[in-house]
Amino acid sequence: MKLASYAAEHWIEPPGDAAEIRSAIDGSTVALASSRDVDFAAVSKHARKVGGPTLRKLTFHQRADLLKRLAQYLTEHKASLYDLSFHTGATKRDAQIDIDGGIATLFAYSSFGRRELPNDRILIDGAPVSLSKGGSFIGRHVLTSLNGIAVHVNAYNFPCWGMLEKLAPALLAGVPCIVKPATQTAYLTHAMFRLIVAAGILPEGAVQLICGNLGDLLDHVTGQDVVSFTGSIGTSRLLRDHPAVSVNATRFVAERDSLNAAVLGPDAQPGTPEFDLFVKEVAREMTVKAGQKCTAVRRILVPDALVEATGQALSEKLARVVVGDPRADGVTMGPLVSLRQRLDVLERLAELAPETERVFGNPEAISPVGADAAKGGYLGPVLLRATRPDQAAAIHSVEAFGPAATIIGYGGLDHAVELARRGEGSLVASIYTYDVEVAAELAFGLAPYHGRLHLVDRDSAGESTGHGSPMPGLVHGGPGRAGGGEELGGVRGLGAYMQRTALQGSPNLLARLTGAWSKGAAQVTANEHPFRRAFDVIDLGETLQTASRTITLEDIEHFAGFTGDNFYAHMDEAAAKANPFFPGRVAHGYLILSFAAGLFVEPAPGPVLANYGLDSLRFLKPVSPGDSISVRLTVKQKAPRNAQYGEVRWDVEVTNQNAETVATYELLTLNALTEKAA
Numbered sequence: 001m002k003l004a005s006y007a008a009e010h011w012i013e014p015p016g017d018a019a020e021i022r023s024a025i026d027g028s029t030v031a032l033a034s035s036r037d038v039d040f041a042a043v044s045k046h047a048r049k050v051g052g053p054t055l056r057k058l059t060f061h062q063r064a065d066l067l068k069r070l071a072q073y074l075t076e077h078k079a080s081l082y083d084l085s086f087h088t089g090a091t092k093r094d095a096q097i098d099i100d101g102g103i104a105t106l107f108a109y110s111s112f113g114r115r116e117l118p119n120d121r122i123l124i125d126g127a128p129v130s131l132s133k134g135g136s137f138i139g140r141h142v143l144t145s146l147n148g149i150a151v152h153v154n155a156y157n158f159p160c161w162g163m164l165e166k167l168a169p170a171l172l173a174g175v176p177c178i179v180k181p182a183t184q185t186a187y188l189t190h191a192m193f194r195l196i197v198a199a200g201i202l203p204e205g206a207v208q209l210i211c212g213n214l215g216d217l218l219d220h221v222t223g224q225d226v227v228s229f230t231g232s233i234g235t236s237r238l239l240r241d242h243p244a245v246s247v248n249a250t251r252f253v254a255e256r257d258s259l260n261a262a263v264l265g266p267d268a269q270p271g272t273p274e275f276d277l278f279v280k281e282v283a284r285e286m287t288v289k290a291g292q293k294c295t296a297v298r299r300i301l302v303p304d305a306l307v308e309a310t311g312q313a314l315s316e317k318l319a320r321v322v323v324g325d326p327r328a329d330g331v332t333m334g335p336l337v338s339l340r341q342r343l344d345v346l347e348r349l350a351e352l353a354p355e356t357e358r359v360f361g362n363p364e365a366i367s368p369v370g371a372d373a374a375k376g377g378y379l380g381p382v383l384l385r386a387t388r389p390d391q392a393a394a395i396h397s398v399e400a401f402g403p404a405a406t407i408i409g410y411g412g413l414d415h416a417v418e419l420a421r422r423g424e425g426s427l428v429a430s431i432y433t434y435d436v437e438v439a440a441e442l443a444f445g446l447a448p449y450h451g452r453l454h455l456v457d458r459d460s461a462g463e464s465t466g467h468g469s470p471m472p473g474l475v476h477g478g479p480g481r482a483g484g485g486e487e488l489g490g491v492r493g494l495g496a497y498m499q500r501t502a503l504q505g506s507p508n509l510l511a512r513l514t515g516a517w518s519k520g521a522a523q524v525t526a527n528e529h530p531f532r533r534a535f536d537v538i539d540l541g542e543t544l545q546t547a548s549r550t551i552t553l554e555d556i557e558h559f560a561g562f563t564g565d566n567f568y569a570h571m572d573e574a575a576a577k578a579n580p581f582f583p584g585r586v587a588h589g590y591l592i593l594s595f596a597a598g599l600f601v602e603p604a605p606g607p608v609l610a611n612y613g614l615d616s617l618r619f620l621k622p623v624s625p626g627d628s629i630s631v632r633l634t635v636k637q638k639a640p641r642n643a644q645y646g647e648v649r650w651d652v653e654v655t656n657q658n659a660e661t662v663a664t665y666e667l668l669t670l671n672a673l674t675e676k677a678a
């Protein structure tokens with residue numbers, strides 16, 4: 001199979017002398033790859049001139065729709081990918097994590113886009129910032145799509161998920177992508193990419209693929225671009241220090257070596273559910289993808305007294321692992337991706353040897369099921385134990401990227417934290433305890449050094465997503481050695497591909513620019529009640545100022561009797577007076593809300609279909625019997641939902657007879673479109 005690159009809507013075949021990519025199973029040639037004939041300047045130009053402008057014209061909802069359709073298409077056609085996936089050394093279960101996990105990430109981002117982002121091209125970040133006494137000059141942050149390209153340099157271990165987890169947030173943010181898979185498993189990325197192109201869903205220039213090396217692509221990056229890398233520290237440094245990347249301050253996101261820990265709490269003695277969960281998860285983490293996972297557990301931290309028991313329990317589990325051709329019956333762990341990677345792991349194990357003793361496994365003395373041990377990257381699981389953890393250095397810095405991990409004994413919890421921190425920054429750590437205080441001490445000791453903490457106990461284990469699985473809605477990345485990058489994390493993930501800008505100006509101008517009204521911007525009074533105005537007709541700033549209504553003691557007592565809310569602040573003068581907040585009996589907050597609705601509602605059937613809820617409700621001043629309240633209702637924001645209706649966010653302010661604000665909130669209604677607009 002020749003792996004063509006996809007550049008400027010053309011497939012560029014590799015030349016005759018392209019590099020051979022060998023199967024992890026038996027060393028046979030699976031594919032040929034070379035990007036020598038790719039014009040990288042043209043690739044960069046195509047993304048900038050065609051892909052970027054087209055994507056940026058779409059709203060977040062339209063881009064989310066593309067992701068969903070793409071995910072559906074890939075789901076329908078994914079079956080063809082599994083056979084190919086075996087050649088990477090992946091078992092069927094490993095392939096599901098890669099292929100199905102990748103597609104699930106697309107679905108998740110499509111959903112974040114539709115549920116959490118506006119049907120717009122810009123994102124408002126936070127509330128208006130007051131900058132002047134008179135209120136005529138304010139500030140507001142917005143995020144806009146970078147006008148550049150995203151270069152995604154991926155690792156070999158997740159050819160599909162690695163591509164899709166980077167594509168999803170970038171495309172949703174409106175940035176075109178150039179995918180450069182690791183050559184060793186590029187045939188699987190290539191096969192999925194062919195499906196993406198065949199689907200014909202993404203606009204021209206939105207995605208391109210480089211099979212082979214990166215050529216001079218980085219010479220063409222600018223300050224509007226993002227390079228997102230997953231792989232080794234050495235390559236990360238090389239790319240980050242590329243002159244164009246450093247001179248242009250091109251955004252660089254790195255996810256790289258990580259010596260992740262699993263920490264067993266002192267309470268989790270053998271016989272407790274937490275001990276069993278720990279052993280099961282560590283064994284799984286060591287062997288899924290033959291340990292070639294950036295999140296795999298490398299350091300197993302247990303109380304000194306439990307080193308022996310942990311070693312025994314893990315050895316029993318690891319003894320059941322069946323290494324072999326992932327296509328053969330009964331095989332639970334496939335080979336490493338290549339003979340080279342196998343050699344690399346053996347070299348790393350040799351570096352760990354002076355600081356450790358072997359508890360389980362002789363990696364080279366295995367007979368893989370259905371395979372020739374000399375032809376594929378076969379390696380048995382290896383469990384080590386640190387002999388002098390405090391004096392050791394390699395166990396905290398050398399990542400053997402295979403089915404290997406080291407048990408490290410600790411004294412107290414602060415010792416456990418100190419040892420884990422010696423990894424100098426990791427993607428994830430797991431904590432196994434049923435003791436809240438142990439969990440707190442470990443979690444907050446480890447948090448500054450980790451991107452994710454996985455807390456496991458008997459209550460959550462049944463539904464836990466596992467130590468090693470990055471979730472689309474949660475941050476994936478870690479400080480220090482792990483690269484300092486942050487990916488995924490729901491809509492946070494779009495931040496890497498968008499520029500945050502502080503806008504300063506009049507409230508009125510900023511309301512028009514951002515589509516979000518704020519206090520101080522113009523208020524418009526239409527000829528008709530705003531509840532008679534359909535979604536497509538009603539405008540930002542349209543305001544209703546109501547008449548006032550006096551609240552009597554009878555109102556308060558009636559409300560208390562009717563609702564059953566006889567709280568002393570409303571019903572007991574002496575008790576209310578004794579309360580530092582109230583002058584005496586006061587109106588219920590809910591009474592104020594109800595009367596406010598009574599003042600602003602227009603009762604006849606009309607475009608307002610439903611009250612959808614309240615946000616940011618605050619009661620700011622008590623309302624005493626005899627006080628009069630009135631309401632200002634202003635259209636703050638509009639968000640289209642579908643062809644029938646949209647969501648109107650109203651700014652509501654309730655004031656008393658002295659023009660003091662007694663309550664503020666945002667009211668959400670669903671408003672129908674006019675028949676013409678629908």
Ligand code: NDP
Pocket residue numbers: 153154155156157180181182183184212213214230231232233234235236238239255256257258293294295344399400401
């Ligand atoms: P590399 O850093 O060598 O490769 C990662 C990516 O960078 C690949 O796409 C590779 O392409 C590309 N690349 C390599 N050299 C260059 C270069 N000079 N210019 C541009 N791109 C380049 O990592 P490996 O995949 O070989 O893995 C090596 C080690 O890295 C592992 O043993 C493991 O320790 C660590 N690793 C860590 C991961 C993590 O997420 N924490 C994930 C994967 C690996 P090509 O394949 O074409 O060379």
